[in-house]
Amino acid sequence: NAGVTQTPKFQVLKTGQSMTLQCAQDMNHNSMYWYRQDPGMGLRLIYYSASEGTTDKGEVPNGYNVSRLNKREFSLRLESAAPSQTSVYFCASSERRQLITNTGELFFGEGSRLTVL
Amino acid sequence: QKEVEQDPGPLSVPEGAIVSLNCTYSNSAFQYFMWYRQYSRKGPELLMYTYSSGNKEDGRFTAQVDKSSKYISLFIRDSQPSDSATYLCAMIGSGSARQLTFGSGTQLTVLP
Numbered sequence: 001n002a003g004v005t006q007t008p009k010f011q012v013l014k015t016g017q018s019m020t021l022q023c024a025q026d027m028n029h030n031s032m033y034w035y036r037q038d039p040g041m042g043l044r045l046i047y048y049s050a051s052e053g054t055t056d057k058g059e060v061p062n063g064y065n066v067s068r069l070n071k072r073e074f075s076l077r078l079e080s081a082a083p084s085q086t087s088v089y090f091c092a093s094s095e096r097r098q099l100i101t102n103t104g105e106l107f108f109g110e111g112s113r114l115t116v117l
Numbered sequence: 118q119k120e121v122e123q124d125p126g127p128l129s130v131p132e133g134a135i136v137s138l139n140c141t142y143s144n145s146a147f148q149y150f151m152w153y154r155q156y157s158r159k160g161p162e163l164l165m166y167t168y169s170s171g172n173k174e175d176g177r178f179t180a181q182v183d184k185s186s187k188y189i190s191l192f193i194r195d196s197q198p199s200d201s202a203t204y205l206c207a208m209i210g211s212g213s214a215r216q217l218t219f220g221s222g223t224q225l226t227v228l229p
Contacts, residue, residue, distance in 0.1 A: 004160070040125060042205065042221035043161070058216065090160055105151075106217065108160025 002026050006091050006109035013081045013116045021076040021112050023091030031094045032074035033058075033106065034066060036087040043090065049074055081116045088113050120144050123206055123220030132229050136193040138204050140220045143187065146210035147218070150182050152191045153205045155222065161205055165191065196227045 007022045025032065033048040035058075045058030049068040063085060065077045074093075078085060092106040123140045130136055138152075149168055153161035165180040167173045167189075173180045179192040189208075193200055206220040 040221055042121075042123070043217075043219040045216055048216070092160070105163045105166070106161075108162065110160050111158070 004091055004093055004107055004109035006089075006112050008112060009110065010113050011115070013078075013114065015082060015116060017081050018077065018079050019081065019114075020078075021089055021091070021114075022073070023075065023109060024073045025091075025093040025107070026072065027093060027095070027107065028071070029093035029095050029107070030071070031096065032068065033092040033094075034064075034074070034076045035090045035092065036060065037090060037111075038087050046076065046089075078114075081114075083116045086114060086116045118143065119221075120218050121206060121208060121220045124223055125221055127224040127226060129226045129228060130196055132196060132198060132227055134196050134227070136196050136200070136225060136227075138191040138193075138206075138223050138225070140189050140206035141187055142189075142208060142218075144208075144210060144218075145184075145187070147208040149209040150180070150189050151207040151209075151217070152178075152180055153207055153219075155203045155205060157202070164204070198227045198229045201226045 004025045031050050034046040035043045037043050044060050046060055046064050047058055047066040049055045052071045055066050067075045089112045091109045094106050121142045152165040154164045155161040167180045167182050170182050170184045177194045181190040203222040203224045205222040207217045
């Protein structure tokens with residue numbers, strides 16, 4: 001059982017380049033999330049999708065776009081990468097739309113390490 | 118000021134020690150409290166979940182919540198080298214049931 005799979009695991013970009021991070025889950029979960037993790041800042045929510053067909057902004061959405069392609073897949077796009085977007089990106093999923101009914105459990109992928117030069 | 122504050126460490130203890138990890142928060146709407154464990158170069162995984170004030174025990178791990186002080190703790194008894202990881206607290210308020218707010222994480226090393 002793969003759980004949450006992220007690709008690519010590593011990427012180096014130049015300022016201004018674009019790229020898409022892919023995420024897929026095989027647990028039939030309803031909700032999916034994109035976080036970034038930076039030293040001293042913890043995990044910050046970029047965007048989330050409570051259910052197929054819906055997306056909402058999180059704490060730090062600027063410079064990113066997302067697509068909930070279907071129930072399994074949730075992609076994150078950087079249209080014009082900036083050095084401030086150097087980070088580790090995590091995709092996560094949860095079974096239910098309301099986290100408080102789900103013991104707050106998110107299932108995370110292993111992360112995508114992005115460096116923008 | 119961040120909504121959730123967590124001492125980043127790093128914290129280094131000998132095997133068998135009792136470890137105390139803590140978070141403070143400012144948002145009184147937070148009702149549900151979690152601890153996630155993150156091994157190096159891996160994604161976080163849920164370790165403990167508690168609702169409101171009180172204690173919850175699971176094996177060597179005890180989660181404690183004091184809502185009056187806006188303070189939560191995770192205690193690890195008889196710590197093992199396999200406990201070496203970053204521990205992140207996380208919280209949900211009833212008004213933000215679709216989003217977790219995470220602390221910045223405490224890096225723990227248990228020395229054999």
